[in-house]
Structures are given as structure tokens and as C-alpha cells.
Amino acid sequence: MKSFTINDLNRMNQSPFIKTLGDIFEHSPWVAEGAWSSRPFADKEQLHAAMVDVVEQAPEDMKLKLIRAHPDLGGRLQMSPLSVNEQRRSGLSDLTAEQYEEFHACNTEYTHKFGFPFIIAVSGKSKEMILEAMKYRITLDQEAEKQAALKQIADITRFRINDLIITNNGGDQPMENFTNKRTMHYGKGDVLVYRTFVKPLRVQPVPESTYIGTDNVVFALNVKISVWADILLTSFTEGDNTSVVATDSMKNFILRHTADFTGNTVEAYLRDMATLFMDKYTHLTGIELSAERIPFDPVKVPSGGDFFTDSGLVFRHSRNESGVFTFKMERGEAGYEVLGHSALLSNLHLIKVKGSMFAGFVRDEYTTLPESFDRPLYIYLNIGWEYADYEDAVSEGEVKYVAAEQISDITHTLFHQLNSPSIQKLIYDIGLRILERFPQLGKVWFESNNRTWETIVENVPGSEGRVYTEPRPPYGFQGFSLTQSDLAEARNLLEAAASAELK
Structure with missing residues (x-):
């Protein structure tokens, strides 16, 4: 088994x-x-x-x-x-x-x-x-x-x-194969792919975002591939390379077959690339691909009068947050089986200059942090999500596709609107809104760091300003996940509270 x-x-x-x-x-x-x-x-x-x-x-x-x-x-x-x-x-x-x-x-x-x-x-x-x-x-x-x-x-x-279920004492290893109850995989990382003029993407709008899609003129990815199979054991134990696909060949396969891609999302790209690779190398048992979307934003150029428009030809390599996507697949009795998938918005850095609070926490002989009712809040966020049905991520028409840009914009909006008592409550509310806007998602999760600046000057005469510096090295962090059942429970609580008020 x-x-x-x-x-x-x-x-x-x-x-x-x-x-x-x-x-x-x-x-x-x-x-x-x-x-x-x-x-x-x-x-x-x-x-x-x-x-x-x-x-x-x-x-x-x-x-x-x-x-x-x-x-x-x-x-x-x-x-x-x-x-x-x-x-x-x-x-x-x-x-x-x-x-x-x-x-x-x-x-x-x-x-x-x-x-x-x-x-x-x-x-x-x-x-x-x-x-x-x-x-x-x-x-x-x-x-x-x-x-x-x-x-x-x-x-x-x-x-x-x-x-x-076997116990993985080494912790969570996303590129690890456990079919043989041993770590045994190999692959290639940092395969940089730049494809131009991919099919445009259009998505369903949400109230918190102006994003409705991209022309996909620059489709740039940093790809990582990992494969495994029982037959590869002798390559480790005996140095027998007869079943080894050289990692340089993996790189070339990915680069050349990127030209064959007819879809318009990273998820579809990973699924197609994994299928092509497994079709080619039939002795392999499984494959995991991950790809970070390298953002290139169109520059604005004059279009006549006082108006500016996207160049369509010139793009700026953005250093902002990016999406990271993974796809894991194995051969099964009835064909290929999707073992896992995920999307992650990484390195989202947001500063809210006022309107955040943190109070009511445990106070004892170890507590030196004062309570704050109107503080700045600087957070680093990674936000991940999974579809309840992976076909929604790769199906034609993109009716149920969730773009990383929309996840980012929902986060911006909620951070602006809410005066949250803690980062924990903030990410909970953001998670509920994401699940509400995208019922096709089965799960959303967060990894957050508190990087709030340290106050040096409380009051700048004649303004609302203050002076800050970088925080001291130790930082606080949070992790949390939500599913559609959490959204349903939150709605039930709101309905119960509203009903109680009417009575």
C-alpha cells in the first residue's frame, strides 16, 4: 500500500x-x-x-x-x-x-x-x-x-x-517523495523562463480590486522541478545513471516546451509541463514543479493630450511581491493523480502609518511593551490559497480563476478599512473576505511578521509626523489558516447577533 x-x-x-x-x-x-x-x-x-x-x-x-x-x-x-x-x-x-x-x-x-x-x-x-x-x-x-x-x-x-501515514521526522519537505518511506528525489532549480505574448488573461472582478487581467506580454518564471521513482535508487546506492535524466536535460525540456504553452496562467503551465515531462519519461513515478512569477509591469507613455497609456512594448522589472505556485503529480492506476497544489503571494510588505492598536495582552513581570491604541503597523505577509477543485485553476475561460493581484488588493483594502486590535484579527478578517469573494477556494493561510518601526520622536511640531527607525532584530510572527467552514461559522455568528438585536 x-x-x-x-x-x-x-x-x-x-x-x-x-x-x-x-x-x-x-x-x-x-x-x-x-x-x-x-x-x-x-x-x-x-x-x-x-x-x-x-x-x-x-x-x-x-x-x-x-x-x-x-x-x-x-x-x-x-x-x-x-x-x-x-x-x-x-x-x-x-x-x-x-x-x-x-x-x-x-x-x-x-x-x-x-x-x-x-x-x-x-x-x-x-x-x-x-x-x-x-x-x-x-x-x-x-x-x-x-x-x-x-x-x-x-x-x-x-x-x-x-x-x-508515515512520520516525517525531518519536518515538512515539499520536494520530498515518501512513496518508498525514504527521501529520494532530484531535479533542477532556478530555471529562468521568459516567454513573450502568451494568451491574455481575464478574470472576474471583485469590489476591492481594479485588476481584471493581464495581456501576458511578458510571462516570466523561475521554475524548479523535482522527480522521483523507485528505479532511481541505484543511482544513489551504486552510481548507476542508466535511469537518470540529466538535470541539464530537464532545463532544456522546460525551456523548449515553454514555446508549446497555449494557456495563460502559471497553474496551467505547471500542469501542462508536468504532463509532458511524465509522458516523455515513463519510468518516473512522480513530479513536483514550482514556479515564481517574475513581475514585469508595463511603463506608462504619453498617448496624446494629457493622457498616458501602457506602452505594450516596454516593461519594468518590478521588485514587488510575486506569486509562487506549486503542482505535484504521480502516476496512478487510472492515469495521473494530482497529489497537491498551492498558490502563494510572497513578500507583501505593508505599512499603515496610523489606525492600528494592540492592548489587553497579558501583563506580568516580563512585560515591558506598552499598550498602544493608535500606532503604525508594518507587516510582512505571505498569503497562500488552494482551490477545492484544481480544475478551477486550469480550466478554460478563467471564470473561477483567482489572481494573486486580487488577493493582494483585498489585503490592501482590509488593512486600510479596519482598525484591528491585533495582527491576528487582521489576517483572520482578510482570510474571511478572500473566502467570501472566492467560494471556489477551499483554504487560505497566512504567515505574517511584525516589523513595526521603533518610535524615536513622538511629536514633530506643526504636523502629525513622528520619527521612527528600524525595529530591533527579534520579531513577532503569526500563522493561521481558514477554510470555507470558518466563513460559514462566522456568518452564523453574525446572523445570530443580528437576530438577538432585533429581539
């Missing part, structure tokens, strides 16, 4: 997540579907708890449907591959004729009484122990046995998740 880290699962969009975990709860992919919105999971225990919670919150008929999806122990019903392996390990797949008849008789009595098959976590139990447990549980009443069955399902699924 293929193994994953918790980070692999956290980066999956909804479809591969459900496909990967759909049989953890027997023939019940709705459990994985319900747990997907609870990402990110800190560990496999938190993932399992989220899936169990989906079952506990489900209607009674869905719980019964889940119980009835399980095979009869020692029987001949259709089983998932996971159940087949579990029953084989406990010896239930090689019962003698006499043992089969005894199991069959007990199971018939059990199912006749309760209306569902007997369920037990068989791991570590012998055939004899399982039969004795069945005989005892036949004596329970209907509700007690239903709860016992659900408890056993929770135990079974805990074992399955433990088998599926």
Missing part, C-alpha cells in the same frame, strides 16, 4: 484526498469528504479524530449504512482490499469447513438480531478470540451493540490510518 505523510494529505485537493482515504471507512468515501475541510491536520491522530467526528455527527441512517458496509467476518461478501488484508492476517480467510460453519451460524444469528454484520478490529486477535467476542455481543441490546460496532469501526480505522 502506498504511504503518505500528513503533509502530503494536507496539500491534497478534495478529489485525491477522498480517493486516498475513501476506503479507510469501509466503502464510505463520504467520511473522507466530510473531514477534508478540517485540514490542515497536525498529525495522524488529529486526522483520525476528524474522521470519527464526521461519523459521530452523521444522521443515524448514515451510521447504519456505514456499519452495514462492512463484510461478515469469515463470510464470502464483497470486501475492500483493506478488509481482505486484515482478515487474512487474523486467519479468517483460511477457515476450515467446520470453522466456517460455526462463524456462519453465529453471524447469521447476530445479523438476524441486529440487522447489520458483526464488526471487530481483528488486529492482534485470533480466530478463537473473535468468535468468543461475537458470542458475547449477541447478548447485548440493539443500542449498546450499535455503539460497540461504531467503537470497533473507530479502532479499525485507527489501524488503517497508522498503516497509511
Whole structure:
């Protein structure tokens, strides 16, 4: 069985997540579907708890449907591959004729009484122990046995998740392959690609932004590629390069096939490039591509009278924030499987010269920071987002495409409008607005640094001005993620508050 880290699962969009975990709860992919919105999971225990919670919150008929999806122990019903392996390990797949008849008789009595098959976590139990447990549980009443069955399902699924998920003690390594439970990948970085006159991009407008698209005259990227496969092991252990695609060849492949790109977004570019590369080198198992969009802004030139317009020919290499996009894919039984994707607006630096506050925090013998009710606030921000369905990022028409420029403009607007009590509250409100404007997004997350200047002169005579300098080296930081369920909860709270006021 293929193994994953918790980070692999956290980066999956909804479809591969459900496909990967759909049989953890027997023939019940709705459990994985319900747990997907609870990402990110800190560990496999938190993932399992989220899936169990989906079952506990489900209607009674869905719980019964889940119980009835399980095979009869020692029987001949259709089983998932996971159940087949579990029953084989406990010896239930090689019962003698006499043992089969005894199991069959007990199971018939059990199912006749309760209306569902007997369920037990068989791991570590012998055939004899399982039969004795069945005989005892036949004596329970209907509700007690239903709860016992659900408890056993929770135990079974805990074992399955433990088998599926491996622990990556080295931390989050986005370019790492865990199929073999070892680090084994290689690739090429800093592949600088400059393509001109790509198909223009047009996006749906949002109230906080004037951005409606780009002519894509300069489509500039810094690309990184990483690949992996079991067959590459000997290149590490024996120096055998017969299956190694030279990283220089990778660079040339990317540069030359950039001319074949007919789309207009970085996401589509990465998907197309990954597919072409895997089609060419069929011995490879998986690929991860990332690309930073290198911004080139059109310069303004006179167009007659007092008007200026974009040159269309001359562009300025901007040093402002940029988008960083990733795409991860592997071969599967039914074709290529998207394992993960993300977009990130990086290095957004914003200063608000007044109108921010920070007060009410813990004060003790270690506190020297004064409370502030109208301070400047200088923040560094990285903002990431994922689509619930990756097709929305790459489909023709761009109806649901989310541009990094729109994410940036929403952030500017909220920073201007809000007098936030903290950076934490600020990024929470920005996240809610992004999810509100773009319901096609499944998740948005933030990494923020507080780089607020240190005040030197409080009052400049005759003005509102002050004098500041760079802050001292230690800085505060925050991390936070939101999903559509957070937006729904926030709306419910607002509706409840409004209803209470009317009363």
C-alpha cells in the first residue's frame, strides 16, 4: 500500500484526498469528504479524530449504512482490499469447513438480531478470540451493540490510518517523495523562463480590486522541478545513471516546451509541463514543479493630450511581491493523480502609518511593551490559497480563476478599512473576505511578521509626523489558516447577533 505523510494529505485537493482515504471507512468515501475541510491536520491522530467526528455527527441512517458496509467476518461478501488484508492476517480467510460453519451460524444469528454484520478490529486477535467476542455481543441490546460496532469501526480505522501515514521526522519537505518511506528525489532549480505574448488573461472582478487581467506580454518564471521513482535508487546506492535524466536535460525540456504553452496562467503551465515531462519519461513515478512569477509591469507613455497609456512594448522589472505556485503529480492506476497544489503571494510588505492598536495582552513581570491604541503597523505577509477543485485553476475561460493581484488588493483594502486590535484579527478578517469573494477556494493561510518601526520622536511640531527607525532584530510572527467552514461559522455568528438585536 502506498504511504503518505500528513503533509502530503494536507496539500491534497478534495478529489485525491477522498480517493486516498475513501476506503479507510469501509466503502464510505463520504467520511473522507466530510473531514477534508478540517485540514490542515497536525498529525495522524488529529486526522483520525476528524474522521470519527464526521461519523459521530452523521444522521443515524448514515451510521447504519456505514456499519452495514462492512463484510461478515469469515463470510464470502464483497470486501475492500483493506478488509481482505486484515482478515487474512487474523486467519479468517483460511477457515476450515467446520470453522466456517460455526462463524456462519453465529453471524447469521447476530445479523438476524441486529440487522447489520458483526464488526471487530481483528488486529492482534485470533480466530478463537473473535468468535468468543461475537458470542458475547449477541447478548447485548440493539443500542449498546450499535455503539460497540461504531467503537470497533473507530479502532479499525485507527489501524488503517497508522498503516497509511508515515512520520516525517525531518519536518515538512515539499520536494520530498515518501512513496518508498525514504527521501529520494532530484531535479533542477532556478530555471529562468521568459516567454513573450502568451494568451491574455481575464478574470472576474471583485469590489476591492481594479485588476481584471493581464495581456501576458511578458510571462516570466523561475521554475524548479523535482522527480522521483523507485528505479532511481541505484543511482544513489551504486552510481548507476542508466535511469537518470540529466538535470541539464530537464532545463532544456522546460525551456523548449515553454514555446508549446497555449494557456495563460502559471497553474496551467505547471500542469501542462508536468504532463509532458511524465509522458516523455515513463519510468518516473512522480513530479513536483514550482514556479515564481517574475513581475514585469508595463511603463506608462504619453498617448496624446494629457493622457498616458501602457506602452505594450516596454516593461519594468518590478521588485514587488510575486506569486509562487506549486503542482505535484504521480502516476496512478487510472492515469495521473494530482497529489497537491498551492498558490502563494510572497513578500507583501505593508505599512499603515496610523489606525492600528494592540492592548489587553497579558501583563506580568516580563512585560515591558506598552499598550498602544493608535500606532503604525508594518507587516510582512505571505498569503497562500488552494482551490477545492484544481480544475478551477486550469480550466478554460478563467471564470473561477483567482489572481494573486486580487488577493493582494483585498489585503490592501482590509488593512486600510479596519482598525484591528491585533495582527491576528487582521489576517483572520482578510482570510474571511478572500473566502467570501472566492467560494471556489477551499483554504487560505497566512504567515505574517511584525516589523513595526521603533518610535524615536513622538511629536514633530506643526504636523502629525513622528520619527521612527528600524525595529530591533527579534520579531513577532503569526500563522493561521481558514477554510470555507470558518466563513460559514462566522456568518452564523453574525446572523445570530443580528437576530438577538432585533429581539
